Amino acid sequence: MKHIVVNGLLLEYRDLPAADEGRPTLLLLHEGLGCVAMWRDFPAKLAAATRCRVIVWSRAGYGGSQPYAAPRTPSYMHREAEEALPALLAALHVERPILIGHSDGGSIALIFAGAFPTVPLGIAVMAPHEFVEDVTLAGIHAARTAWETTDLAKKLARYHHDQTPQVFSDWNDTWLSPVFRDWNIEAYLAKIRCPVLAIQGEDDEYATLRQIDTIAEQVPGTQLLKLAHCGHTPQRDQEAAVLAALEAFIGRLSAG
Numbered sequence: 001m002k003h004i005v006v007n008g009l010l011l012e013y014r015d016l017p018a019a020d021e022g023r024p025t026l027l028l029l030h031e032g033l034g035c036v037a038m039w040r041d042f043p044a045k046l047a048a049a050t051r052c053r054v055i056v057w058s059r060a061g062y063g064g065s066q067p068y069a070a071p072r073t074p075s076y077m078h079r080e081a082e083e084a085l086p087a088l089l090a091a092l093h094v095e096r097p098i099l100i101g102h103s104d105g106g107s108i109a110l111i112f113a114g115a116f117p118t119v120p121l122g123i124a125v126m127a128p129h130e131f132v133e134d135v136t137l138a139g140i141h142a143a144r145t146a147w148e149t150t151d152l153a154k155k156l157a158r159y160h161h162d163q164t165p166q167v168f169s170d171w172n173d174t175w176l177s178p179v180f181r182d183w184n185i186e187a188y189l190a191k192i193r194c195p196v197l198a199i200q201g202e203d204d205e206y207a208t209l210r211q212i213d214t215i216a217e218q219v220p221g222t223q224l225l226k227l228a229h230c231g232h233t234p235q236r237d238q239e240a241a242v243l244a245a246l247e248a249f250i251g252r253l254s255a256g
Contacts, residue, residue: 001036001064006087012036012064013057015092016047024121024254027089027097028056029105031127031233032171035063037159042235046100049247055092060084062167063159072170074180077104081111089119098250099123102235103206104171107185110215113196114188122253124197124246126234127204130214131184132175139206139232140175147172189218196222197249201230201237223249 001012014036018025028043030036035058047054059080061067073079085108089097098121101109106128113123129136146152147168157164174180196219198212209226216222225245230237 003064004088004091006091007084009060009068010066011057011060011088013055014043016043016054016056018053019047019051022254023050023052024250025053025055025094025097026050026250027094027099028054029085029099029101029108030056030058030062031103031105032175033156033167034058034102034105035065035159037063039235042239045239045243046246049243050250052098052250055094055097057088061163061170063163064161067163067166072174074174074177074183076170076174077108077185078111081108082115085112086116086119095119096121098253100126100246101128102126103128103232110192111185111188113194114185114191117191117193120194122195122197122249123192124199124249125212125215126199126242127201127207127232128198128211128215129207130186130189130211132181133207133210135208136206137176137181140172142205144172144176186214186218189215192219195249195253197225197245198222199225199227199234199242199245201227201232201234203228203230204232206232 003010003012036056039056043054043056058065099109106125109123109125113120160167198215200212212224216224227238234242
């Protein structure tokens with residue numbers, strides 16, 4: 001595992017080199033309880049399939065990355081997209097990445113692409129959120145119950161170590177706070193200029209398919225992939241289909 005200082009914080013990351021020169025750099029953005037290690041072997045498989053450089057990192061406060069000193073606010077994904085991510089790209093000398101985000105990471109990718117429309121070569125989002133739904137809140141309430149009644153804390157501690165209680169409470173408390181009910185990033189969608197691939201499972205326990213349909217309605221040319229027998233983690237539930245879709249999407253961008 002490598003480390004880099006971004007905006008004064010020490011962040012962990014993995015950097016898988018490209019097999020072919022001239023291929024674009026892929027940057028993976030994890031979900032609300034994720035980190036580098038929780039991607040498992042997906043980054044390596046993605047690198048092999050696309051022959052691209054793949055960078056995967058843990059946002060501040062996750063995995064082995066240093067946490068923010070300030071408490072989390074409902075605008076935490078905006079902070080990641082508009083402050084942390086540009087600083088990371090600059091530190092790594094990456095100019096035109098393809099962003100691949102899961103859940104919170106997908107939302108961050110959408111905000112970034114709307115805020116900096118000339119920067120990303122393309123974005124692929126898996127189970128992103130643009131607004132809060134009742135099913136989302138039900139899923140997050142269920143996660144809190146699992147935290148209180150199962151070994152979820154022990155499982156997460158394998159990845160986040162002594163930061164685990166803060167990782168969970170930051171995510172769960174923020175999404176369940178009354179002020180977060182009106183959270184919405186649809187205004188960013190109309191500003192996106194790069195190609196978009198949006199992937200979601202038909203059995204997503206945190207959202208309806210309205211989430212990716214909304215992207216397609218507001219970003220012309222968006223490619224949708226709706227996966228049967230798939231929940232909130234397409235890269236695990238339907239790994240082969242996701243890898244094939246990403247390989248084709250990235251291939252078109254590379255050729256263009």
